[in-house]
Amino acid sequence: MLEAILEYQKKDGQLVKIENEISNSKAKKVVNQMVAVVKDGQQKIVSIEKNANNLIKSFQDLEANFNKQNKLLDSLNKxxxxxxxxxxxEQLEKQTNEITAELLVLEKSIAKLSKEISAxxxxxxxxxxxxxxxxxxxKQAMQAYNTLLETKKEEMENLKKELAELEKKAEPKLIQKYKxxxxxxxYPVFVPLLKNSCGGCLMELSISQHNKLDEKGMLECENCHRIIYK
Ligand SMILES: [Zn+2]
Structure with a gap:
């Protein structure tokens, strides 16, 4: 009963190896890295844009105030x-001095904000x-990745065909669990009992689990959910 699924698993191991080779390839890593960099960059651009809009709004407010004070000063001077x-x-002089001081402060704020905006x-x-x-x-990494996929394509397709054949011999319930x-x-899904432990995660079996395993010939590990066999 187990033989067929174990044969299937063994053959599938070849596919797993190729899949790991692909996902651990440099091209795949660069693809993932660049996806993250682009995403971060786009978020940054959005927040910079927001900040720039706020700065420009403040700048316009300051400018409007500056113009207003300037106009006031002009009319006083007339x-x-x-x-x-x-x-x-005396009152007029005081007022003029106040406005001039205010204009100086505004001028400084405008200059500071200008700098912030250009930064x-x-x-x-x-x-x-x-x-x-x-x-x-x-884009470059994606090309390299696709080339790698292309070189592995035939081998993978052949393995999948062989697996489809092996699948027919195995018990559907076990195949379903496996998939x-x-x-x-x-991977692997079906693991041997190692001394008294699950051959996948090495968790030790209780006596009752042990009995169940003896009785049914296989047992799902409570910890890693692999199927333990004897
Ligand atoms: Zn386990």
């Missing part, structure tokens, strides 16, 4: 001083460049 009482003149734009350009170069590297575990990237 006042005919000779017509004014000394008291009024942000620079950051934006750099991030865009990073993403583009990662996309380029991703489910393989989807979860577990």
């Amino acid at each position: 006042t005919k001083f000779e017509d004014l009482q000394p008291e009024k003149l 942000t734009l620079k950051d934006f350009e750099a991030s865009k460049k990073d993403v583009l170069s990662a996309k380029q590297r991703h 489910k575990m393989r989807e979860d990237k577990k």
